Amino acid sequence: MDCQLVMSRKVVLQYISKYASKSEKRSKSYTEILEIIVNASESEDTILSTYQKFMMRIIENCDISAQETCHMLQKLSLISCSRQFLSLNVTKKALHCITKIDNETDLPSSYIHAYMHCPSSLNTTTLLQSARDFSYAPQRKKAKWQLREQKAIVNVYPHFPEPPIEDSQEFELFCWSELLLYKLFRDIAIEIGTSKEQVIANWKDFSSNGFTRLYDTHLIHALPPQDADDSDSNDCEHQE
Structure with a gap:
């Protein structure tokens, strides 16, 4: 594994923010999927076989992450914020x-x-x-x-x-x-x-x-300046 010591609070916040806001890759449209399958199909493949491949490709595509789906099914809030x-x-x-x-x-x-x-x-x-x-x-x-x-x-x-x-x-x-x-x-x-x-x-x-x-x-002034010392241990107000 590639391990690295984190010596900066700013790096930790950037890492968490990056992955917390990371979205799923947008799936292709039905037309694009069907075109890919048809081009990859053999001449002897039946229409039924092509249709089955098309349906399987649709199922495997994911536009919403598993965590987001879980929250939606349980009617949980997708965003938690300490300030309005x-x-x-x-x-x-x-x-x-x-x-x-x-x-x-x-x-x-x-x-x-x-x-x-x-x-x-x-x-x-x-x-x-x-x-x-x-x-x-x-x-x-x-x-x-x-x-x-x-x-x-x-x-x-x-x-x-x-x-x-x-x-x-x-x-x-x-x-x-x-x-x-x-x-x-x-x-x-x-x-x-x-x-x-x-x-x-x-x-x-x-x-x-x-x-x-x-x-x-x-x-x-409530926000830390860009040139602030990253090693500063003072507590910052939560402003997600």
Whole structure:
């Protein structure tokens, strides 16, 4: 056997992640299988023989692993996670969707649209805080907003590690996303702005008062940096 001492926690995590997420090889289509069998068949083979080979080849193909099949038969969860994850899109497309929703189209309600109509108990909660601290389910009849037992990990798109140059094309989007994430609002057109000049002016006015970027402290710093010492023995928060 090929044995190797593992001296790094990172190597162990990579090894486990690789095999835990390894999928079965995709089987060939029925047409491809039949074509392979026909090409490999002898001229004296009967149609029945060819059909039997075809059926046997179908049975031996495996698209789902034995472990996954076992979980599915026992109705067990295929994924176990210690934290809840939520993706938050704060691009200008959010405004487009909200405008169509307000015009009574059949588009589903977005999270930003739900936040704009959240109960009065969340009046002092920003969009990012609500996503991190509360779960929202429109199908719940009584309490659509519920406080999470454990804060969620919020994946914000787009993410700006640092403010872009003011003259750049990305600066307006940066101001727009910052206002959505950290400013209390119930009407985007009035409190955030729709034009480039409005958005930038509102952001400058808002940022001048100072605010805490929860996204930086809760998400970025919660993850170990890429150049971290692999031999560090400090416990890391489980974030599968």
